[in-house]
Amino acid sequence: MIEFRAPPRGSWQERGSTVGRTLAEKVWDDHIVAKGTNGAPDLLYIDLHLIHEVTSPQAFDGLRMAGRPVRRPDLTIATEDHNTPTLNITKQIADPISRIQIETLRRNCEEFGVRLHPLGDIEQGIVHVVGPQLGLTMPGITVVCGDSHTSTHGAFGAIAFGIGTSEVEHVLATQTLPLMPFKTMAVTVEGELREGVTAKDIILAVIAKIGTGGGQGYVIEYRGSTIRALSMEGRMTICNMSIEAGARAGMVAPDQTTYDYLKDKPHAPTGEDWDAALAYWNTLPTDEDAQFDAEVFLDANELEPFVTWGTNPGQGVLLSDSIPHPESFEDPNEQASARRALEYMDLAAGTRMKDIRVDAVFMGSCTNSRIEDLRAFASIIKGKKKADGVRVMVVPGSARVRLEAEAEGIDKVVTEFGAEWRFAGCSMCLGMNPDQLAPGERCASTSNRNFEGRQGKGGRTHLVSPLVAAATAVRGTLSGPWDLEEAQ
Amino acid sequence: MIEKLSVVEGVAVPLERAQVDTDQIIPAEFLKRVTKTGFDDALFYAWRQDPDFVLNDPAFANPAVLIAGADFGTGSSREHAVWALRDYGFKAVISPRFGDIFRGNAGKQGFLAAQVAEDAVESMWDIIREQPGIAASVDLVSKTVTLGTLSVPFQIDDYTRWRLLEGLDDIALTLRDEPAISRFEKTRQAWLPRTLPAQ
Numbered sequence: 110m111i112e113f114r115a116p117p118r119g120s121w122q123e124r125g126s127t128v129g130r131t132l133a134e135k136v137w138d139d140h141i142v143a144k145g146t147n148g149a150p151d152l153l154y155i156d157l158h159l160i161h162e163v164t165s166p167q168a169f170d171g172l173r174m175a176g177r178p179v180r181r182p183d184l185t186i187a188t189e190d191h192n193t194p195t196l197n198i199t200k201q202i203a204d205p206i207s208r209i210q211i212e213t214l215r216r217n218c219e220e221f222g223v224r225l226h227p228l229g230d231i232e233q234g235i236v237h238v239v240g241p242q243l244g245l246t247m248p249g250i251t252v253v254c255g256d257s258h259t260s261t262h263g264a265f266g267a268i269a270f271g272i273g274t275s276e277v278e279h280v281l282a283t284q285t286l287p288l289m290p291f292k293t294m295a296v297t298v299e300g301e302l303r304e305g306v307t308a309k310d311i312i313l314a315v316i317a318k319i320g321t322g323g324g325q326g327y328v329i330e331y332r333g334s335t336i337r338a339l340s341m342e343g344r345m346t347i348c349n350m351s352i353e354a355g356a357r358a359g360m361v362a363p364d365q366t367t368y369d370y371l372k373d374k375p376h377a378p379t380g381e382d383w384d385a386a387l388a389y390w391n392t393l394p395t396d397e398d399a400q401f402d403a404e405v406f407l408d409a410n411e412l413e414p415f416v417t418w419g420t421n422p423g424q425g426v427l428l429s430d431s432i433p434h435p436e437s438f439e440d441p442n443e444q445a446s447a448r449r450a451l452e453y454m455d456l457a458a459g460t461r462m463k464d465i466r467v468d469a470v471f472m473g474s475c476t477n478s479r480i481e482d483l484r485a486f487a488s489i490i491k492g493k494k495k496a497d498g499v500r501v502m503v504v505p506g507s508a509r510v511r512l513e514a515e516a517e518g519i520d521k522v523v524t525e526f527g528a529e530w531r532f533a534g535c536s537m538c539l540g541m542n543p544d545q546l547a548p549g550e551r552c553a554s555t556s557n558r559n560f561e562g563r564q565g566k567g568g569r570t571h572l573v574s575p576l577v578a579a580a581t582a583v584r585g586t587l588s589g590p591w592d593l594e595e596a597q
Numbered sequence: 598m599i600e601k602l603s604v605v606e607g608v609a610v611p612l613e614r615a616q617v618d619t620d621q622i623i624p625a626e627f628l629k630r631v632t633k634t635g636f637d638d639a640l641f642y643a644w645r646q647d648p649d650f651v652l653n654d655p656a657f658a659n660p661a662v663l664i665a666g667a668d669f670g671t672g673s674s675r676e677h678a679v680w681a682l683r684d685y686g687f688k689a690v691i692s693p694r695f696g697d698i699f700r701g702n703a704g705k706q707g708f709l710a711a712q713v714a715e716d717a718v719e720s721m722w723d724i725i726r727e728q729p730g731i732a733a734s735v736d737l738v739s740k741t742v743t744l745g746t747l748s749v750p751f752q753i754d755d756y757t758r759w760r761l762l763e764g765l766d767d768i769a770l771t772l773r774d775e776p777a778i779s780r781f782e783k784t785r786q787a788w789l790p791r792t793l794p795a796q
Binding site: 142143145148149150152154156157163164166167170175177182183184185186191192204206207209210213224244245246247250255256257271272273274275276278279282283284285287289321322325326352353355357376378382383385386389421442443445446449539540541558560561562563566 | 614615616618620621624625626628629630631632633643666667668671672673674675676677679694695696697698701702705706754755756767768770771772774775777778781782785786787788789790791792793
């Protein structure tokens with residue numbers, strides 16, 4: 110299904126200027142503040158810095174200790190998402206440690222002049238939903254955030270990647286980052302997706318093929334007719350999980366779909382500025398004669414809904430398949446990982462994925478919580494009742510997405526189905542707020558990580574698309590939309 | 598500010614697992630703290646509940662060098678993973694492959710992430726199985742890991758190595774380029790995103 114070709118060689122900077130450049134290389138080159146020499150990194154300018162409560166307090170502390178200001182508060186924006194409750198949001202946050210972290214962010218933003226969208230604000234939500242919906246995320250810019258899923262913003266043709274807290278402090282102080290040039294990987298997807306197959310299935314299939322380390326050191330560019338046909342939401346889902354393939358960043362070249370999405374967003378350029386921006390954006394797509402350091406091909410016609418069975422995002426199979434036997438892996442390390450994963454997941458090799466019963470369904474996270482995702486979920490559950498004994502939680506990505514969904518009546522579809530309609534935040538993707546699995550509970554989740562304990566201590570996660578999440582919520586076992594039709 | 602680093606020595610601890618993600622190194626519930634220290638109790642929290650977990654073995658009571666399987670530190674960007682390892686007493690981690698963000702975070706914190714060949718890690722696990730509690734020496738000058746009679750080269754990028762050897766602070770280094778940053782800012786296009794109204 111996928112060919113992996115990897116001709117390793119030096120970075121484009123060593124190749125000279127005789128061959129064309131890729132999208133990523135163009136954006137990189139246009140942000141070099143100081144060129145690194147003798148093995149030193151390039152100093153890159155950062156156009157947009159997103160902040161949240163979890164990875165920023167120690168960075169602001171560092172600034173205070175060194176007596177440094179935030180260099181560009183006007184290129185910085187903060188929101189509260191990881192810790193925030195998704196119920197009773199007008200009450201004081203019950204967990205005192207979470208409350209202190211939120212209060213610390215509010216104090217820091219006040220002290221350093223950073224714009225903040227706190228809990229209860231119309232623009233509050235998951236940081237990677239907020240940036241695009243405000244129109245701050247644009248083609249050709251550099252975006253960083255102390256969160257590995259910053260790769261989401263690459264869907265617009267931006268270089269966007271997650272950073273650690275030391276780097277958050279670095280960007281706050283200097284609006285730049287010293288970075289070594291990366292390698293480039295093309296993931297080309299051609300063909301038409303079958304009904305019921307989504308962007309989430311594409312990226313889960315890519316990760317299963319190249320592995321959780323396959324993208325290390327690369328920026329991935331997703332290309333081909335299937336990617337071009339995807340909405341911005343779908344492209345964001347794919348770029349979001351680039352990190353699960355080991356790549357810090359994923360990108361899609363901007364096109365009319367990008368421009369249509371961006372136009373008229375609150376921070377999008379207008380008038381002559383829009384024309385100037387558009388002229389620049391149109392120069393960004395990868396040149397025909399550009400070379401990638403590695404190429405991966407995927408035939409969309411062969412794709413089916415994809416689900417994970419293990420404890421890393423690469424341990425996935427087709428929903429119609431069975432859990433592989435650990436001995437079927439060539440690498441002894443992978444065999445050991447598979448055995449450990451099956452033990453943790455309390456699953457036996459050979460079990461059909463569709464026979465796996467779940468206790469919970471989580472519809473949300475920066476991977477799949479935008480309006481299109483909620484519409485897809487609602488389209489399957491509409492007029493139905495959830496399976497007995499299954500807890501179903503729907504968490505919109507932002508306060509604005511929640512309002513938009515309510516205007517369309519999605520909240521009613523969700524509650525009539527018997528599911529919970531929550532306020533915006535990261536929620537059960539990582540369970541930093543009260544939304545957690547109990548030990549041993551099994552969940553079909555539209556989020557991005559099935560690591561041990563990720564959704565709550567002892568919790569067991571199967572990563573799925575919104576359509577599979579919905580069908581699973583109806584039947585109580587891992588299911589695709591087709592399974593509902595067969596049952597009728 | 599980070600301290601100059603040239604050689605790290607101490608008890609080597611085998612973590613015989615691949616794909617150790619940062620959620621395992623430190624679970625999310627411990628990320629609510631607003632300090633940069635005090636994370637030693639959180640390191641490998643879930644795995645430490647198992648009495649057979651390697652850190653519960655008295656032979657490894659004073660650890661310094663963690664020797665892990667491939668793809669150590671993948672997943673979440675949480676720098677808390679480095680802080681927790683450091684607070685527990687580790688000064689270096691050795692693996693055939695690292696998550697990119699983890700490796701970067703380690704470099705910023707003066708914590709050594711040394712990349713060695715996959716078979717070298719397995720040889721080290723064998724040696725420790727024979728001699729639990731044996732000390733490893735990780736020499737940043739010669740880029741070598743030594744464990745008993747085994748001595749293997751490790752990889753680290755030249756820039757990070759130089760910064761660690763000199764104990765240089767990244768932000769102070771970048772601020773030497775302040776004139777270049779200001780020059781660059783004057784060339785930026787008017788349509789680029791701004792989160793605040795122009796002053």
